[in-house]
Amino acid sequence: MADLTEINYAQRERLAFIDFCLQFIGQLSRADLVNHFKTGLASCSRDLTLYKELAPNNMTLKHETKQYYRTAEFKPVYEHNAEAILASLCRGFGDGLSHTVRPSEKCIDSTRLIHPSSETIATLMRAINNRLAVSCDYISLTSGETSRIIVPHAIANNGQRWHVRAYDQKSKEFRDFVCTRLQNATELKKPISNTQSGNYDKEWHNILTIELVVHPSVSHPRAIEMDFGMDGGVLRLEVREALLGYLMRQWNVDCSHNATLTLGDCHLWLKNISELGKLACLTIAPGYKEG
Amino acid sequence: MADLTEINYAQRERLAFIDFCLQFIGQLSRADLVNHFKTGLASCSRDLTLYKELAPNNMTLKHETKQYYRTAEFKPVYEHNAEAILASLCRGFGDGLSHTVRPSEKCIDSTRLIHPSSETIATLMRAINNRLAVSCDYISLTSGETSRIIVPHAIANNGQRWHVRAYDQKSKEFRDFVCTRLQNATELKKPISNTQSGNYDKEWHNILTIELVVHPSVSHPRAIEMDFGMDGGVLRLEVREALLGYLMRQWNVDCSHNATLTLGDCHLWLKNISELGKLACLTIAPGYKEG
DNA sequence: CCACAAAGCAATCATTTTGATAGCATCATT
DNA sequence: AATGATGCTATCAAAATGATTGCTTTGTGG
Incomplete structure (x- = not known):
């Protein structure tokens, strides 16, 4: 056999x-x-x-x-993993490197409208792997174009955009930068100082355990439980603090203390928000109020 | 050579x-x-x-x-396509079939919280490819659990969930069903009637050309233009009518007639909404009002 | 400063995999 | 019943791969 x-x-x-x-x-x-x-x-x-x-x-x-x-x-x-299968159906077979592609017209992934350049991604990934700083021009929504030196340690997608998590030498703290807003990214050859390495990024390494439950306003909660494969109506997740706000916004999770958000189409509530303490990252989360 | x-x-x-x-x-x-x-x-x-x-x-x-x-x-x-590269970095190499995986911890994709079972996907895809009807139990948010016979012709992700687009024999029209809310999906062997085939799904085959522009409330529009790779401040897209509402919601596009939505974090406006006519699909879109 | 270890390289040969071909089998179509 | 399209098997030649050997380069540790 x-x-x-x-x-x-x-x-x-x-x-x-x-x-x-x-x-x-x-x-x-x-x-x-x-x-x-x-x-x-x-x-x-x-x-x-x-x-x-x-x-x-x-x-x-x-x-x-x-x-x-x-x-x-x-x-x-x-054993075919469901997500991998769907990706294969949408984008065709092959590993995306050699182009043996034949996408199915019957299987359509969500539209990604934001495509970072593969040059930028390559530079960032090499810098990350080799612990190098990157000089670039960055256009921010709040302050417009500035020249920066950043020390990247990871890239992450927040549901819409690809971000790079990096130490910013200008503000002297770890921040997220949107990959498509970086221009002229270039690796700097000199090694980085220790305190700028990803290990010191507190919000990145702080893993929070969150509890999501079906929002009390939903009339057939079983539907939502099935969507999220919930066990006893609760979905427990481990999430990096740095990414929590994005996750809440991506899934439109009610982050009010008493599930009082009534905006349409809110299927989840962050049940244990009171135990999490004050989190800067949640300022972008639906319904969040400090207190 | x-x-x-x-x-x-x-x-x-x-x-x-x-x-x-x-x-x-x-x-x-x-x-x-x-x-x-x-x-x-x-x-x-x-x-x-x-x-x-x-x-x-x-x-x-x-x-x-x-x-x-x-x-x-x-x-x-x-020539490596950027999206394919990011997928390779996040999920590891290989085509997802044979598991030659080695995901990078430095490249993190957005969290998909909803995972349809690969059994369900398999049944749906086979039914689609072979033009078969599917019997199943469906739990809807509005009417709870019902038994249905549907004739699927495509599956699509709306940014959060995988949907199957199908003719519904109960309501006698084409609708979207959330894949995770399907249970006991089984192919029915008898061939489908012609009017139930995907060809007759008007909203699916109606391709709309939409114009997205930077929302007037954004103070550094160049940042948004770069995100979306806009050409002269406009992003033209071809979208199936059936998927338009989801797209608007996924990207939080202001669908009001005069870009009057002031909800935070709205970076885009659907500029040519007035030319598109009345669209049922837009009822779920941010800021949409008939008229 | 020299011996050693680790890794890379090139050449060789045995083994395995693949490609091409030919002859036969099956079954739908006419 | 003849035809054609496709699939199966067997065979042989060609190509790719694995294993081994001896050699080179270079960093490291004594």
Whole structure:
């Protein structure tokens, strides 16, 4: 019997592709495999034969259409993670590096309107990995364009924008910068001072445990519980303090102390807000009032 | 000289990996390659040699650290799409099928709190591809649990949830259903009637051209223009009518006729709303009033 | 300052994987 | 019943890969 772990990289990819097509498309022809991997017919037959060995009851050939069909007894050979699958369907297969893409028109991801340049991302990621400072021009919403030197240690998406979390030499504190508002980012070769390293970013390293519950104003709470896979009506999450405000805004979580926000479409309430103390990050959160 | 298109699938993957590491991490060791692809040392040397042939000036070996470093003259061999790169950094490499994952802790995507089951997605996608109806139990926010037969034709993410767009035999119209609120989804084998096919979903096939502009209340509009890569202060988009409302809500676009919404953090205004006519989908959009 | 260890490199050969071809089987279509 | 399209298997040649060896470079520790 064939052992999954002993199969080489390329063939494993092809087997995974077969498995995927059966489960998420329902059928598969030899031509699909040949097209996708630019492989020969022979190796294609070999792959199908091997797949049949691994999972004899997963597919049957229908000669009417000359395609393999998923059977009702199908058991996936590979555990496909749901988010990864959806990404594959939306953006096509392949790892996004070599372009073996074939996006599905039937699976449409949310629209990202903000696309940082890959140059900027590359510079930031290299600086992060090599602990270097970056000089750049930054246009802020409040103060307009300024020249800055920042020491980045992570990048994060807040649901809309990609931010870089960095020590700002101008304000002498850790801040978020929107990646698309950076221009002329350049790595500075001299090593950074210790206090500017990510380890000293308190709000980043402070992990808060928050409790989200269905908002009392919702009339069929079960629907929301199912959305969030809630266990006993509560969703516990670990969140970096630096990112909490964004998360609350992204999910439109009522952050008032008594769930009094009545703005439409508010499905969640931050139940344990009173235990969290005063948090600057929450100033952008829906319904938040200090106290 | 080696020709990129003539290189086989497996080696192309490895070359892309080298290219990626140099550009987004800054360095790469032979061990990284071996680890990632579980390949032998020999083939690893071959890949590096070939990469040097393809791009002689992209990397240099530093013996101090025994790693290859990106040079200042680096020119990517593969065009990496920014979104794909960010996904690779956040979730690790590989196509999400075979798990060759190694996510970066320095690159954090926004938190998706709602994860549809891969079983449900699989059933829906198969039904879509094979034009089948699906029976299921659905829990709606307004009417609670009901049994339904729907004919799905696409799934889409609205920024928060995955929806399935489908003909609903109960209400006899096309609607959106939240994937996580579906239970016991089962394909029905009999073929669907023609009028229930996706082709007849008017709101889905009606493509609107919308014009988004920086909200007049923003004090440094250049920052927003850069975020959205605006051309002359306007961002023109083609959007399905069925998805327009979600898009407006996701990006918090002021949909009032005169940009009068003053709610904090509203960076965009839907400039041509007056030309779009009456749209039911906009009832959920910020600031929208009929008229 | 020299020996050593660690990593990279190049060459070689055995093994594995792949591609191409040919002949046969199956089944829908006509 | 003939035809054509596709799938299967077997075979052989070609290509890719893995393992081994001996060599080079360079940093490190004595």
